[in-house]
Amino acid sequence: MSTEDFSLVDTDSLDSKQKEIQKCKKKHESLLNEQKILKDGIENNKNFAREFRRRAEERKVSIEEETKKCTKTIQKEKEKCSNIQEEQSRLQMDILKMKEELQSLDRKNSSLKKQTEISTAVPERRVVFQGETKEGAHAVSFDVNSRIVYPMEGGTALITFEEEDVAQKILSQKEHRVELGDCAITVQAKPIQFLVPDYVEMETQVCPHRILVSNLPKEEPEDRTLDKLDIYFSRKKNGGGEVEDTDMLHDSGTVVITFVEDNIAKRLSDKQDHEVDFGRKKYKVKVTPFLNGEISQMKICNSDSLRTVLLTGIPDIMEKDNLQDNLEIHFQKTTNGGGEVEGILYNPLGHNTLALFEEDSPKDSQTE
Structure with missing residues (x-):
């Protein structure tokens, strides 16, 4: 190439292209960074989702066990209530029997008192x-x-x-x-x-x-x-x-x-x-x-x-x-x-x- 050929190139245009190239490189690097951030975010979301599912499963198992325990506790309390009601009924029956016995004793005591109501001295x-x-x-x-x-x-x-x-x-x-x-x-x-x-x-x-x-x-x-x-x-x-x-x-x-x-x-x-x-x-x-x-x-x-x-x-x-x-x-x-x-x-x-x-x-x- 001759000297005249090089002189035909516009230096301003070349600088402008280089600047655009630099801008594209920066934009590319920026996109790569954003892509990396997105990938990291997606991975984090996946990890979070896996952790959430794991915790949800654990919570489900815990709730089921807690429900079973509550059911057993409620059943035991029902049995206790039933036993208490039976005991209360038995005690009420005992009270009625005791009242009847007391009435019987009162009648006997009254009869004995009448036997001692004497109008004069009586030798044995x-x-x-x-x-x-x-x-x-x-x-x-x-x-x-x-x-x-x-x-x-x-x-x-x-x-x-x-x-x-x-x-x-x-x-x-x-x-x-x-x-x-x-x-x-x-x-x-x-x-x-x-x-x-x-x-x-x-x-x-x-x-x-x-x-x-x-x-x-x-x-x-x-x-x-x-x-x-x-x-x-x-x-x-x-x-x-x-x-x-x-x-x-x-x-x-x-x-x-x-x-x-x-x-x-x-x-x-x-x-x-x-x-x-x-x-x-x-x-x-x-x-x-x-x-x-x-x-x-x-x-x-x-x-x-x-x-x-x-x-x-x-x-x-x-x-x-x-x-x-x-x-x-x-x-x-x-x-x-x-x-x-x-x-x-x-x-x-x-x-x-x-x-x-x-x-x-x-x-x-x-x-x-």
Whole structure:
């Protein structure tokens, strides 16, 4: 090439091209850097996505395990609640049973208290059940005739033997198997105990309105006796006055007469003996003061009925009379440890019976 050829080249244009080339290089480098940044970002995003999936999987497993634990916990709590409800129901049943037992004890205590409500001093005496019963609101009492009314529970029987030794032998065996034809029952033998007065002190005072009339004719009817006494003691010529009330005391066979005025009773009791006209015949009656008494001190003690045994646990499986007969036959046999039976009373389940105990007649010169 000649010198002239080189001179034809434009230096400014060449510089401009070089500058453009430099710019392109820088732009290329910039693009490469951006590409690298994008690749790094994509890789980071992939790593982040992988980490996210891993954590999500772990979280899913953790949630499933937590759910299982919660389900088990809820099930256990439900079981606990169910157990608590069952325990609460059982406790409520126990409370009801305890209330029933307390009511039963209250009734028994009330009965025992009634037995100790005595109108006068009573020495301790032997009593025995002789098969009699007594009804009425005032049946539970212990009077001067040594009579005790014993409230029998259902499914029990009272049996009195002629000999104490037989009763004690029956008690020592405690349980007895009684054959009833095709079946048999087992009954328990228990002693009979009473609360009886051991020592009684009473504060008494003469009633100004009442008198006690005794020695009454037994052959006259009660209504006629009361009418004749009312007529006799209401007349002033006999020392009487206006009668307010007449009342027959059947246990003692005496009559209480109440006057309106309070000076009549003393006048009649001072005379004491009075002859009352009953129409066909005159009878001499005795008038004594009527005492109002209040127990000031009393001690009680336990007393056993040595010839009477209480049988409990008797099911209601046949007619009352048939079952009572079977019990009597069983305990009469010496092979069963029994002996001669003086009296027996069976009270079926669901029934209430009051057994009357009276003073036991002395045997072998023994007293109590």
